[in-house]
Amino acid sequence: GESVGLHLPTLSVQEGDNSIINCAYSNSASDYFIWYKQESGKGPQFIIDIRSNMDKRQGQRVTVLLNKTVKHLSLQIAATQPGDSAVYFCAERRVSGAGSYQLTFGKGTKLSVIP
Amino acid sequence: SAVISQKPSRDICQRGTSLTIQCQVDSQVTMMFWYRQQPGQSLTLIATANQGSEATYESGFVIDKFPISRPNLTFSTLTVSNMSPEDSSIYLCSVGLASNQPQHFGDGTRLSIL
Known part of the structure; x- marks a missing residue:
């Protein structure tokens, strides 16, 4: 079946360095992608999104490519x-009928920031 | 974005019992969804909660096990029926304001079954 996955399940980064979290997707018809951050005990929090007609989008300290x-x-x-320490999920959208849509989530990468 | 409140935030239940989880949004939303997140894993969509009609379930999830209600555009419930230890998970409600915007999530209900 079609799925979204991640290359690295865990990532440790020194404070002040740049982090790169990767995600592979297999559904070529997906047209919208979202990154979420999930801290312990909380629900996923929206970080940034990108549509398939773009190849780069920047936010505050974050960039999605x-x-x-x-399909990457x-x-x-x-x-x-240190506040960036969390699990990061990518998600892809597949469009279904009646204008609704479902998200398929990747496995998640745990980012640990070393002070 | 909408503010999403889930109740209860956590519970410990006996096997064979049922629990209803509530999701309340502070504004009317078009789409509401229920997800399951098993310990240390990613999110899996259970169903789309449709206002005024039966929920649309994903493969592997059935109405008898996870009945869902959505009486209006701000509220939905998910019931986990006849619970077993395998149902121990985080259950998350999300909302979509429009099909071209991201879904936003509540903080989930942490459910443990003994």
Whole structure:
């Protein structure tokens, strides 16, 4: 079946360095991608999204890159801070009938920031 | 984004019993969804809660086990029926304001079955 997955399940980064979290997706018809951050005891929090007609989008300290040729998505976090420690999920959207849509989530990467 | 409140935030239940989880949103939303997140794992969609009609279930989930209600555009419930230890998970409600916008999540209900 079609799925979304991640290359690295865990990532340790020194405080102040940049972090890169990767995600592979297999559904070439997916048109919308989202990155979420989940801290312990909380629900996933929206970070940034990107549509399939774009290859890069920037937010505050975060950048998402989309490579449709190889079906790859990445999240870059600049100047990583201890508060960035969390599990990060990518999600892809598949459109269903009546204008609704479902998200398929990747496995998640745990980011640990070393002070 | 909408503020999403789930009740209870956690519970410990006996096997064979049922628990109803509530999801309340502070504004009307078009789409509401229920997910399961097993310990240390990713999120799996259980169903889309449709206002005024039966929920749409994903493969592997059935109405008898996870009945869902959505009486209006701000509220939904998920019941976990006849619970077993395998149902121990985090159950999350999410909402979608529009199909071209991200879903937003509540903080979930942490359920343990003894």
